[in-house]
Structures are given as structure tokens and as C-alpha cells.
Ligand SMILES: Nc1nc2c(ncn2[C@@H]2O[C@H](COP(=O)(O)OP(=O)(O)OP(=O)(O)O)[C@@H](O)[C@H]2O)c(=O)[nH]1
């Protein structure tokens with residue numbers, strides 16, 4: 001008898017900046033989810049699909065789990081992360097950065113994951129120097145609290161241990177009569193979603209302080225034109241006039257650089273040429289405005 005096909009969802013959870021999006025990109029062998037050195041980069045549940053011989057792994061990147069929330073956006077991110085791990089996943093990767101484990105996070109995750117699907121504890125960033133004693137203490141605390149199915153040590157950035165993690169995940173997949181998504185498909189989202197994310201990634205890259213966290217990107221128009229570059233127009237929402245001034249910059253220079261770099265990233269992702277226009281608007285305190293969160297697609 002032929003072995004049954006296996007398919008299922010695996011959620012990647014962890015605190016902000018643990019390297020979840022870097023890991024999903026490493027597992028997919030393709031850049032799908034945006035990455036930055038600043039915490040709270042990812043704001044959505046993002047599906048990435050890996051097809052193998054007899055299996056399909058549906059990975060879900062999530063926003064970093066915050067132990068405390070200060071506005072409606074952070075509340076929405078927290079709900080998205082928790083729901084994904086709890087309701088959508090057949091297995092969970094708990095990604096821990098050994099240099100930043102803290103008691104609160106441990107408590108949060110242990111209550112979240114104790115009654116949920118099987119968990120693989122992945123210790124990330126092993127390429128960075130860390131005292132080995134620290135690793136052991138963390139593993140012990142998390143093992144006691146969560147009882148993981150396996151513990152792996154990885155570097156998502158250097159792709160060390162990623163293949164071992166992949167084979168452990170495949171082993172946890174449930175039987176499925178058929179693939180959950182059409183084989184060869186990368187995600188369930190449209191190109192316009194990734195275009196907005198790539199613009200946001202450049203905002204994280206180019207601007208400091210609160211600007212990246214106060215910016216939302218909405219694609220207004222996305223037109224494919226046969227034989228010509230795509231025509232893309234995006235709105236950047238910030239919370240205050242001062243932030244708009246920073247994004248636009250002296251004589252529009254900052255916005256022009258943002259546009260050029262975003263266009264390049266979008267063209268790379270799409271594999272075709274694109275023209276990009278950016279507009280900046282103020283939507284007062286949108287992070288505390290449930291209607292705006294809904295409009296920008298952040299409502300879980
Ligand atoms: N040295 C090192 N850095 C890493 C590794 N994995 C991720 N990083 C870096 O850690 C930072 C955060 O990575 P992300 O993938 O954006 O982290 P995240 O968990 O998705 O963060 P949020 O979306 O904010 O929750 C980036 O600067 C990455 O380059 C790793 O294995 N080693």
C-alpha cells in the first residue's frame with residue numbers, strides 16, 4: 001500500500017524579533033515575509049507553502065507575541081498570533097532567542113501552548129556567541145513548561161539546522177487525503193499584499209524611532225499592463241503631521257528614496273517591471289482606531 005499523503009499547518013510563534021520571518025523564508029527557500037532588525041515587523045498571519053514528495057507543509061508566520069499591549073494594533077497582533085497557534089495549527093514551532101528569554105514570555109507561551117498542538121522548540125541565532133550554560137537553562141525551563149516534541153538548535157539567518165527542523169515538521173504532519181493547496185503555490189495572498197509589505201519593509205529599513213510602527217501601507221491601485229511595467233499606487237498612513245514631514249523629507253527626498261528602493265524590491269518579488277507611486281496621508285492615531293485597523297486589514 002502506498003504511504004498516505006501528509007499535509008497540515010505549522011505556526012511559527014515567538015516573541016518579537018526572534019527571527020520567525022527569517023525562518024519561514026529559510027524554510028521556503030524564498031523571501032516571502034518581511035524582516036527587520038526592529039521588533040513588531042510582522043502584522044499578519046502569513047501563509048507560506050512548501051511542497052515535498054508525499055507531503056505539503058503550510059507554514060504560518062505570525063506577529064511576535066507581546067506580553068503587554070498598549071494600543072489596538074498591538075492587541076490585534078497579539079490576538080492574531082494566539083489564534084494562529086491555538087486554532088489553525090497542527091503543530092507549532094516555538095522560536096526562542098536564547099539571549100532574550102524572559103519569565104513573562106515563558107509564562108505566556110506555556111499557558112498558550114500547553115493544551116495546544118505538538119510544539120517544536122527551536123533555539124535560534126546559534127551563530128551568535130552565547131554562553132552555553134544559558135542555553136541549557138532556557139531549554140530546561142521551556143521543556144518543563146511546554147513538553148516539546150523536539151528541541152532543535154538553528155540559525156535561520158545562516159540556514160543552519162533548518163533541514164533538520166523541516167524533517168521534524170514533516171514527521172508531525174497529519175494524514176490528508178490530498179494537498180490543502182494547489183501544489184506549486186507559494187501563498188494564499190495576492191501580489192498586492194506583498195507589494196504593501198515590501199514598502200513597509202523599506203520604511204523599517206530607512207526610518208527610525210516610531211515611524212515604522214506608526215506607518216500602515218494600503219495599495220490603492222495595482223494594474224498589470226501587457227508589455228509595460230505594472231502600475232502600482234500606494235498610500236502610506238501615519239498618525240501625525242510631524243511623521244508625514246519625516247516620511248516626505250526635505251524637498252520630498254526621503255519619499256523618493258523610499259519609492260525607489262520599494263520599487264526595486266517589488267520588481268524583484270514579482271519578477272517583472274513596475275512603476276510605483278507613493279502618497280502620504282495622516283490618519284490621526286490610527287493604531288487606537290478600530291475602524292482604521294479594519295480598513296488596513298489588521299483586524300484578526
Ligand atoms: N544573527 C542572527 N540573526 C538573526 C537570525 N534570525 C533572524 N535574525 C535577525 O533578527 C532580526 C529579526 O528577524 P525577523 O525575522 O524580522 O524576526 P521576527 O521574529 O519575524 O520579528 P517580528 O515580526 O517583529 O515578530 C533581523 O535583523 C534578522 O536578520 C539568526 O539565526 N542569526
Ligand SMILES: [Mg+2]
Pocket residue numbers: 020021022034035041042061062063064
Ligand atoms: Mg516577523
